[in-house]
Amino acid sequence: MAGNHQIIVIGAGAAGMIAAGRAAELGDSVLLVEKMERPGKKILMTGNGRCNLSNSRDMDGFIAQFGANGRFLQSAFRRFFRDDLLALLARYGLECRTKANGKVYPTTDNARDVVRAFQHYMADGKVTVRFEVSATGVLVENGRVSGIKTSVGDLPASAVIIAAGGSSHPQTGSTGDGFHIAAALGHTIVRLRPGLVPLVATDVAQAKLMQGAGLRNVRVTAFRCPAGEIDLSLVPGVDVGRGFDGQRPKLPIIESRTGNAVITHFGLSGPVILEMSLATIDALENGPVSVSIDLAPDMDSDALRTELQQAFDRRGEEPYRDIMKDFLPLKLVQPFAAMTGAPPDKLGKQITSGERESLLDLMKSLRFDIQGAYSMSTSLVTAGGISLQEIDPGTMASLLAEGVYFCGEVMDVDAGTGGYNLQAAFSTGYVAGESAASFV
Numbered sequence: 001m002a003g004n005h006q007i008i009v010i011g012a013g014a015a016g017m018i019a020a021g022r023a024a025e026l027g028d029s030v031l032l033v034e035k036m037e038r039p040g041k042k043i044l045m046t047g048n049g050r051c052n053l054s055n056s057r058d059m060d061g062f063i064a065q066f067g068a069n070g071r072f073l074q075s076a077f078r079r080f081f082r083d084d085l086l087a088l089l090a091r092y093g094l095e096c097r098t099k100a101n102g103k104v105y106p107t108t109d110n111a112r113d114v115v116r117a118f119q120h121y122m123a124d125g126k127v128t129v130r131f132e133v134s135a136t137g138v139l140v141e142n143g144r145v146s147g148i149k150t151s152v153g154d155l156p157a158s159a160v161i162i163a164a165g166g167s168s169h170p171q172t173g174s175t176g177d178g179f180h181i182a183a184a185l186g187h188t189i190v191r192l193r194p195g196l197v198p199l200v201a202t203d204v205a206q207a208k209l210m211q212g213a214g215l216r217n218v219r220v221t222a223f224r225c226p227a228g229e230i231d232l233s234l235v236p237g238v239d240v241g242r243g244f245d246g247q248r249p250k251l252p253i254i255e256s257r258t259g260n261a262v263i264t265h266f267g268l269s270g271p272v273i274l275e276m277s278l279a280t281i282d283a284l285e286n287g288p289v290s291v292s293i294d295l296a297p298d299m300d301s302d303a304l305r306t307e308l309q310q311a312f313d314r315r316g317e318e319p320y321r322d323i324m325k326d327f328l329p330l331k332l333v334q335p336f337a338a339m340t341g342a343p344p345d346k347l348g349k350q351i352t353s354g355e356r357e358s359l360l361d362l363m364k365s366l367r368f369d370i371q372g373a374y375s376m377s378t379s380l381v382t383a384g385g386i387s388l389q390e391i392d393p394g395t396m397a398s399l400l401a402e403g404v405y406f407c408g409e410v411m412d413v414d415a416g417t418g419g420y421n422l423q424a425a426f427s428t429g430y431v432a433g434e435s436a437a438s439f440v
Contacts, residue, residue: 004029004156004157005029005030005031005128005155005156005157006028006029006030006157006158006159006440007020007023007028007029007030007031007157007158007159007160007161007433007436007437007440008030008031008032008033008147008148008155008157008159008160008161009023009030009031009032009033009160009161009163009433010033010135010148010160010161010162010163010164010177010178010181011033011034011162011163011164011165011173011178011408011410012032012033012034012036012039012040012129012131013039013040013041013042013043013163013165013172013173013174013408013409013425014040014042014043014118014408014422014425014426014429015163015165015407015408015409015410015425015426015428015429015432016032016034016161016163016164016407016408016429017032017039017040017115017118017119017121017122017429018088018118018121018425018426018429018430018433019161019163019405019407019429019430019432019433019436020032020122020125020127020129020161020433021118021121021122021124021125021127021433022429022430022433022434022437023125023161023433023434023436023437024122024124024125024126024127025121025124025125025433026433026434026437026438027437028436028437028440029126029128030122030125030127030128031127031128031129031130031155031157032122032127032128032129032130033130033133033134033135033148033150033155034129034130034131034132034133034173035131035132035133035134035135035151035173035177036131036132036172036173037131037132038131039115039118039119039129039131040111040114040115040118041171041172041173042165042169042172042173042174043111043114043115043422044111044112044115045111045169045172046111046422047103047105047111047419049110049111050105050106050109050110050111051105051106051110051111051113051114051422052103052104052105052417052418052419052422053085053096053104053105053106053114053419053422053423053426054082054085054086054096054104054419054422054423054426055082055102055103055104055418055419055420055423056082056098056102056103056104057102059074059077059078059081062077062420062423063077064242064243064244065242065243065415065416065418065420066242066413066414066415066420066424067242067243067415069388069412069413069414070413070415072388072391072393072411072413073393073413073424073427073428074393075393075394075431076393076396076424076427076428076430076431077427079427079430079431079434080426080427080430080431081423081427082104082423084430085423085426085427086104088117088121089106089114089117091121092116092117092120092121093117094106094107094108094113094114094116094117095107101418102418103418103419104419133150133151133152134150134151134177135148135149135150135164135177135181136148136149136150136151136177136181137149137181137184138160138162138181138184138185138401138404139154139156140185140401143401143402144401144402144403145157145158145159145160145401145402145403145404147160148160158403158439158440159403159404159405159436159439159440160403160404160405160436161404161405161406161407161429161432161433161436162178162181162182162404162405162406162407162410163178163406163407163408163410163429163432164177164178164181164410165178165382165408165409165410166178166192166381166382166385166409166410167179167192167376167382168194168195168376168377168378168379168380168381168382169377169378169379169380170377171377174382174409176192178386178406178410179192179385179386179410182386182398182406182410185398185400185401185404186400186401187386187387187390187398187400188386188387188389188390189384189385189386189387190384190385190386190387190412191384192376192382192383192384192385193278193281193282193373193376193382193383193384194277194278194281194373194374194375194376194378194379194381194382194383195277195278195379195380195381195382195383195414196274196275196277196278196379196380196381196416196417197274197277197281197373197374197375197376197378197379197380198264198266198267198268198269198273198274198277198373198374198378199267199268199269199273199277199280199291199368199370199372199373199374200266200267200370200371200372200373200374201266201267201268201368201369201370201371202368202369202370202371203368203369204265204266204267206335206368207263207264207265207266207267207268207368208265208266209334209335209338210263210331210332210335211263211264211265211331212262212263212264212331213262213263213329213330213331213332214260214261214262214270214329214331215260215261215262215263215270215293215295215329216260217258217259217260217297217298218258218259218260218261218272218293218294218295218297219235219256219257219258219293219294219297220256220257220258220259220261220268220272220273220276220291220292220293220294221235221236221253221255221256221291221292221293221294222253222254222255222256222276222279222280222283222289222290222291222370223252223253223254223289223290223291223292224251224252224253224254224283224286224287224288224289225252225287225288225289225290226288226290226369227290227291227292227367227368227369229290230290230292230365230367231252232292232364232365234250234252234253235253235256235292235294236249236253236256238256239256239257239258240253240255240256241254241255241256241257241275241276241279242255242278242279242416243275243415243416254276254279254280254283254289255275255276255279255280257272257275257276258272258297259271259272259275260272261273261293263331266374267368267370267374268291268368269374271417274380274416274417275416275417277373278383278414280370280373281372281373284370284371284372288369289369289370290367290368290369290370291367291368291370292365292366292367293365293366293367293368294363294364294365295327295328295363295364295366296327296363296364301360301364304360304363304364305356305357305360308327308356308359308360309356311323311326311327311348312348312349312351312356313348313349315348316347316348316349317347317348317349318347318348319344319345319346319347319348320337320342320343320344320345320346320347320348320351321333321334321337321344321345323348324336324337324359327363328363336359336362339358339362340355340358340359340362341355341358342355342358342359380417380421381409381414381415381421382409382414383412383414384412385409385410385411385412385413386406386410386411386412387412388411388412388413391406391411394431395431395432395435395438396428396431396432396435397435397439403436403439405432405435405436406428406432407425407428407429407431407432408424408425408428408429409421409425411428413428
């Protein structure tokens with residue numbers, strides 16, 4: 001690894017590759033070091049390998065997805081946003097398309113093509129890339145960066161861009177190295193939490209009985225109270241929580257969203273659960289948390305009661321379990337029969353009003369007490385990170401060490417699913433690369 005480089009980038013993920021490419025595009029000598037054997041490992045996982053790389057929302061809607069910290073991204077998005085990203089990819093022959101739900105994918109539906117495009121971008125600028133080299137620290141002399149410490153020795157540089165990712169999916173190389181490097185420079189690390197992760201139920205045995213039940217178009221509401229104290233009259237009629245500008249939850253509601261979920265052997269997962277997980281995890285710091293799932297959110301209790309009664313009357317000679325199959329996912333039929341106290345082979349005409357009401361209550365509020373989140377290693381994104389108070393939002397520069405820049409997941413910015421996090425990585429990486437080149 002002989003030779004001096006003006007700029008060294010740590011981490012060959014989304015933020016690091018575009019940062020290296022942009023700095024080199026502006027004429028600087030750039031070295032990119034990556035601890036893994038190849039670049040973009042986490043990119044290859046996104047969108048189930050299809051790479052959901054951005055979203056069609058306007059800038060205000062985009063920023064809202066990041067909650068209160070979204071304001072930090074305004075300057076970066078103004079400098080490099082979705083259309084700029086798509087134009088850059090098109091420059092290397094990769095076109096993209098926007099789906100009806102607003103998610104943006106490469107037309108090839110192949111994340112490898114996104115990685116290849118950025119490899120070509122770096123190659124055009126003659127970026128030197130070294131794999132299986134771990135960065136362990138930043139060298140600073142008189143308050144200004146002078147290089148980095150690595151597994152192969154110290155390397156000199158006039159500027160350093162830290163794009164080492166978070167702590168989620170460590171098999172991709174995101175093992176929290178950037179946090180340790182930044183902390184050694186004096187930076188504050190906001191508490192790390194899994195940002196998009198399944199939730200673990202207190203009663204794992206109950207969840208296991210329902211394991212594999214897919215819940216489509218349900219309303220999930222998280223409460224700051226035990227399951228037995230949930231007040232259903234407080235459930236909002238609209239989605240509330242981070243990303244719904246102007247629709248903020250009122251206590252004891254944490255968040256309420258409609259979408260798809262799945263019951264697992266340990267608790268709850270699926271898209272709507274992942275979106276709610278961070279707020280739920282944070283609420284657990286201050287007391288008990290529970291979740292209520294409305295399996296029929298488009299019907300109020302009176303309408304559902306009437307529909308159930310009509311079904312039992314019309315199909316009076318059929319067993320309870322067969323009738324319930326029209327109202328419930330198959331994996332819930334047996335557990336619900338047990339929970340309502342009605343034998344599954346009991347005929348519809350024999351179902352009592354009490355048993356019907358028990359079924360109604362379960363369908364309108366299937367409840368779980370929540371004890372925590374699944375492991376950080378399974379999370380799609382890391383929440384927390386380097387405090388934004390110590391980073392210049394216009395340049396991504398460290399306010400503590402001259403010549404150091406940050407970008408991507410290593411910073412305390414995170415959003416839900418939908419391409420927001422990748423766009424933030426690309427945008428902040430582009431700005432960091434540009435700013436480091438200007439500094440040099």
